[in-house]
Amino acid sequence: MEKIPIVRIIINTFVVPWNNLQLFSYALSVPILLLVCVLGVWYSTSTNTVLNLVFYCLYFIAFAYLAIICHQLILKENASLQDVLLPNISVLLRFIVLMVAVYLLAILIKYTLITIYINVLYHTISGDLTNEALNQKMSQKFEFGQYIAYIPSMYIFARLCLVFPATALGYKPSLKWSWKATKNNHFHIFVIVVLFPWLLRLFLNAIYRENSTLVEQVSIALLTYISTALGVFAISLTYKELYRIEQEKL
Numbered sequence: 001m002e003k004i005p006i007v008r009i010i011i012n013t014f015v016v017p018w019n020n021l022q023l024f025s026y027a028l029s030v031p032i033l034l035l036v037c038v039l040g041v042w043y044s045t046s047t048n049t050v051l052n053l054v055f056y057c058l059y060f061i062a063f064a065y066l067a068i069i070c071h072q073l074i075l076k077e078n079a080s081l082q083d084v085l086l087p088n089i090s091v092l093l094r095f096i097v098l099m100v101a102v103y104l105l106a107i108l109i110k111y112t113l114i115t116i117y118i119n120v121l122y123h124t125i126s127g128d129l130t131n132e133a134l135n136q137k138m139s140q141k142f143e144f145g146q147y148i149a150y151i152p153s154m155y156i157f158a159r160l161c162l163v164f165p166a167t168a169l170g171y172k173p174s175l176k177w178s179w180k181a182t183k184n185n186h187f188h189i190f191v192i193v194v195l196f197p198w199l200l201r202l203f204l205n206a207i208y209r210e211n212s213t214l215v216e217q218v219s220i221a222l223l224t225y226i227s228t229a230l231g232v233f234a235i236s237l238t239y240k241e242l243y244r245i246e247q248e249k250l
Contacts, residue, residue: 002248004188004241010196013233016074027073027084031066032225038062064096070229071168074236088170095167101175102160106153113149158182158193164232165239181242192238197231 017024042055068091072084162178182189204223 002245004185004192004238004245006188006191009192009234009237009241012237013196013230016237017229017233020073023079023081024073026081027069028066028226028229030085031062031069032222034062035059035066035225036221060099061092061096064092064099066225066229067099067164067232068092068095068168070232071165071236074233075165075169075240087168091167091170094172095164098163098167098175102157102163105160106157109156110146110149110153113152114146117148154194155186155190158189159186161189161193161235162239162242165236185242189238192234193231196234197227200227200230203227 038055038059042052042059045051045055065087068087069084072079072087076083159182160175160178162181163173163175166173166178204220204227207220207223
């Protein structure tokens with residue numbers, strides 16, 4: 001069974017947008033500007049609980065819009081600016097529903113594992129410790145527990161993420177279909193969908209500094225959205241490679 005090429009996909013994540021830089025720049029500038037505007041207004045009204053919920057939903061929708069554009073830029077043949085900037089409303093709604101389903105499932109798995117970890121840890125280290133000492137010990141171990149829970153939850157996300165590019169192209173995939181489609185590429189999918197974006201975030205964390213200037217803050221914000229787009233491109237290219245492998249088997 002042919003495996004998806006990890007190195008080629010990661011390289012093409014940078015090469016494909018670079019080879020059509022004008023289209024990608026124009027297309028991505030619209031959703032990124034929308035996200036920045038929503039985020040800016042959200043921060044200015046962050047003390048209002050109702051508005052917080054409204055802007056959280058708006059930000060989620062804007063992010064889905066960005067992701068759809070990213071998938072279509074990679075997967076649509078001869079895509080035009082008008083094509084990718086005006087997605088079908090039904091496609092957008094299906095995409096949002098699937099995003100909610102996949103992220104809720106990943107979060108549920110993560111916090112279930114954290115709860116189990118904390119309960120086991122509590123019974124293991126409680127002993128004769130005072131409440132203050134126990135709380136301090138638990139807080140020290142909690143961050144490690146988050147990492148333990150993060151890996152399986154993101155593994156599930158990686159196995160299910162093919163529904164996103166398929167939906168962006170107008171198909172109606174199921175989570176079961178994505179799980180089956182990725183069954184022979186567990187490790188490869190995890191590297192591309194989870195480890196690669198994680199390395200991009202490490203780079204951003206490395207160049208971030210406290211008390212940064214406004215120009216630096218804006219630059220980091222733009223780099224954050226660009227790195228997010230690169231992560232989505234990687235998912236699109238993974239979908240494209242898996243589709244190629246399936247077609248060659250016919």
